[in-house]
Amino acid sequence: MRRRHVLGIAAATVTSPLIAGVTAAPAAAADPVLGPNTFVFDPSMSAASIQSRLDAVFAEQESNQFGPQRYALLFKPGTYDVNANVGFHTSIAGLGRNPDDVTLNGVTVDAGWFGGNATQNFWRSVENLAIAPPPGFNRWAVSQAAPMRRVHVRGDLNLAPSGYGWASGGYIADSLIDRVAQPYSQQQWLTRDSRIGGWLNGVWNMVFSGVAGAPAASFPNPPYTVLPTSPVTREKPYLHIDGSGQYQVFLPALRRNSQGTTWASGPTPGTSLPLSSFHVATPGVGAATLNAALAAGKHLLFTPGIYHLNQTLNVTRAGTVVLGIGYASLIPDNGITAMTVSDVDGVRLAGLLFDAGTVRSPVLLQVGPSGAGASHAADPTTVQDVYFRIGGPGPGAATTSLVVNSRDVIIDHIWAWRADHGAGVGWTTNPADTGVIVNGADVIAYGLFVEHYQKYQVIWNGQRGRTVFFQNEMPYDPPNQAAWRTGANGYAAYKVADGVTAHQAWGVGSYCYFNVDPSIVADRGFEAPNTAGVEFRNLLAVSLGGNGTIRHVINDTGGPAQGTATVPAYLASYGGGTAPGPQKLARTGWTATASATAGADVPGNMLDGTGTRWSSGTPMANGQWIVVDMKAAHNLRQITMDSGGYGGDYARGYQVYLSTDGTNWGNPVATGSGTGALVTVGFPARAARYVRVVQTGAASSWWSIVEFDGYV
Template sequence: MEPALRSPRRRRGPLAALALTASAALAGLGLGLPTAHAASVAHAGCGQPAQPDFGPNVRIFDPGMSRDRIQSQLDKDFETQKSTQTAQFASGRVAHLFKPGSYSVHDNVGFYTSVAGLGQNPGDVQITGDVTVDAFNESDQGSALQNFWRSAENMAVTPTSGDDRWAVSQAAPFRRMDIKGGLQLFPASYGYSSGGYIADTKVAGKTASVSQQQWYTRDSALGSWDGGVWNMVFSGTHGAPPNTFPTPPETTLATTPVSRDVPYLYVDGAGKFRVFRPALRTNASGPSWANGATPGDSVPISRFRVAKPGDKAADLNRSLAAGCSLFFTPGIYHLDQTLNVTNPDTTVLGIGYPTLVPDNGVDAMHIADTDGMRVKGVLFDAGTRNSNALLTVGKKGEHTDHAKNPISLQDVFFRIGGDLAGKATNSLVVNSDDTLVDHVWAWRADHGKAGTVGWTTNTADTGVLVNGDDVTATGLFVEHYQKFQVLWNGRRGKTIFFQNEMPYDVPNQGSWNSAPGTAGYAAYKVGDKVTSHEAWGLGSYCFFDTNPAVAAERAFEVPRNGGVRLHSLLTVSLNHRGTIKHVINDVGGVTPDGTKPVNVPHYP
């Protein structure tokens, strides 16, 4: 995504039932394993001391430290992670973790940086100052279009100017935040930005989007909202604007049908590290912590293997097989074998954008079709030999009911090219029923290091392939793949918010036709046999820069039946480089000049 390219703009088997019963009985123990298995974990070598070594890339601050000492470290990390030119595809990874208490600091957040409070609730860490993302670099030219891979979570912030600034694009979540003022989602220059995602957050004042082209806000509370370029979507958000798409382009659902807040690291009253795992919510509205605390259970850090760069895949797999969860610290992890996550209620949690790179053509991770798996905060980066899939969830054709304790994927990101000349046929394959896909950016890179990007270099067919039934996606960003960006074959799927760009580098029309006589590939295709599917707030953009004569027949392709319904759809041709002929099936006109959207409020 280049700054110059944008204008404003069921069933349950007996084993599964037994696992759920055991999980409920052992909620206090964390992993939800049968008693004998849970007892054996303590001897499996995965346990950590109450004060574990998180490695050299994790900064842990406490209120007893001087303000100058903390600020000096924040500034040093920012200078290292700041540059769009040199840090965007570098190896630096870092996490800033604040123990409960009060601080007076300003944290400018650069690439691959996670900032988080270590309280059990956002108010346990009070920042008087700012947690800021802006168009920091002269090379950005006032644009925030490449402000990727950074996060803020689980803190209360009282902004020094009255407004905090979080001017980001993709893969930059803002979660469990309590902003005691306003929130500005645009750069101070008022340049373009292409975000973004907020969840489980309270903003006392106005949230202003201004130059943000699209944004999704879930299970939050806002004092007010102002602005919208193309596609602003809200679900379960108090203070959200009314549903007015396309003028202004705001789509609002009163509740989120099913959601779950992310697992997160915290320090308990005794000073011990634990991981909190929030409970499932249905028809949610407002932050999960609004009434004092987020419901859920707590896992001691002793139930995790704390992984560090250099750890071998075989060792990580032995820990997983023994019943350990995984806590990935910041860094890059090369995998010469697939990580297999098989035990119920296993948590895979990353901070500081830990990056998993599959070597030798293996898949990076497989998750078994079992209850309660959670993956959060991990970046999958394709290796130079083709992987069939970077992350696969479940086994195709096994329809086990996980509705009461689903698998959840949150802040899970995928990259094909940019840093490496990566290759993967699919990025994410979801076979398990009831899976929650909550904030995913699957990106086939359109820019990066020399030799890592090109039509025959960073090859990738599909970003997200869904075969499971009753899968829900909240905040789905998928860009630049070479065939269908999203292919949804499962029944009764739901998507709330979808952002897409078609591939920039299609060489010619003859190399990019989904069928004889059908130009291009739809960005979002619902399988021909699907009879029930619903989605809200979907935008697809084209920028066929290599060959502006290229066209796509349609952005959205779905079966023509009353059970498949899509709401608030749009297409845009960025700077009129190529065209999309229809929005959905044969409905909606060709994208015009002037970077103007073509809108379809409802289909059918």
């Protein structure tokens, strides 16, 4: 069903400034209101002329992954005998009030340009229309940053490329699929607040939130995570035409505990804003002009194109809408933060692509100032279909892509991506520490896609956070283990801060593919406090082709994910205070040495389980030490030193060091003082073969250990 034609129509033509040498019939003229890269079609135009324009855009964009071209292809209410193949940085949308106001034969994404592999089918979208596919199914074989919103598919929906090659999507919201959604080779997918006629299969991680017709919950075989309702949602703003032919931007209303589409029983509830209340930005506009419009109370509509910013865009008024169409891209040129939002109610950010500039920015998008604390539960800020890119078109740098300081923010489908391919890609060429940092309380994220950052991918510091679906790949390109570690080996993909007492996550996965040094290990995919209010459901970790290892799924539980078979390590649940405690290691073959020994009280006695002891033979003093060789590396998180019947011989003070080679010890992982015969020392889990304990106290009694044990 793919069409790829280059047109050559001689008469009465209007040429897009971004399609060199390609002309089209008057039907395809760029819209004078919505910028030079937006084309608006109506039913009075011939199907042939519309198809010509669609094919011309696709011919340019099919493999144009990192080019500067951007397009929005919009359809006024009516029925169109056309099929739109959708390439990079292209949005297809209906301009009706409801999806069934516009009908097309097909809106198709396949992967012929990439040998049948759909894993790079990024940055494209379809919204607010119906598809009546003549063959009975519509193909939408996409990966990240390619949402389907407010779409009625009158048939089956095939989410795989035509050869059933790899695919790494994806996201559907507020949509109706009359028949069966068919993922086939899709690795993971989130479907939210929709109705489906059925769901065919799952590969690794399929999540359904508020979906009527969702399959029964089952994990991991098949890997279905099902939330009957979505806790709090508000659909993305969208452009439409009113009865008098004027453009409006519709703002859907907030919903709680929702299921199914917003338009099942009539028009979507909400309000409309006339386009006159927006500053309509076209490529070339300056940041000062945009800030002046915001200060004057205008909303912003970014039409397709590239926007270079020499000053931060400051959104300061409650209820401001900043909407992009056609993958409008914002680039901070001089190391600034591209956009900030004040701690106000009801801001809506949607349809924007933040491209990092060559000078390192501290943050690309900041929602709320540091320390923001006002409640916005009644009218939250939303961040929807907002994407971040570090490298790809060329070198870029940003320490953090998205920082959320305000409370009650709804994150609804983002992709934060440090490029693993394209131009300007390398460990020191496109540096980026962290994708998302959430400091605000009561923030919820649906469809959190965060990939390849050089430290933690996500850091969640706020209380009562919730995530529904998380997909991650760790960075491909750490040059070696020493370059990628924080105490433990590597960085967890998703870290809930130690002080958080309430957090929930459903359907979350992290993958590794360390293609520079496949020996690299990440000690854990997820890291979170083990406390009653912190709960994870349906987790997985995957080593892609055996290129690296994720030792545990979360903390020290689950896993490992390793080996060439690319089989996930699954964990159905973790948290709520129910995780298993430290597990004692068998001491077979272990040996010990010490700074001093009293006669037959040799160091090996502390490992033999017979009640004999090691003893220092002299009063306890600062600097005495023992070293235990466990003969193999373990992900150690606790040791115990038991002086047994020699109850007064416990360490009055200690420092604990860990090492993988017995030579390089680094800083102590724990310090403290004993208070009785059994001294228990816990610390963050870390791979180690050797344990060194140094006495830092003093006493007249000897230092004795009857049993020494290690725990994972």
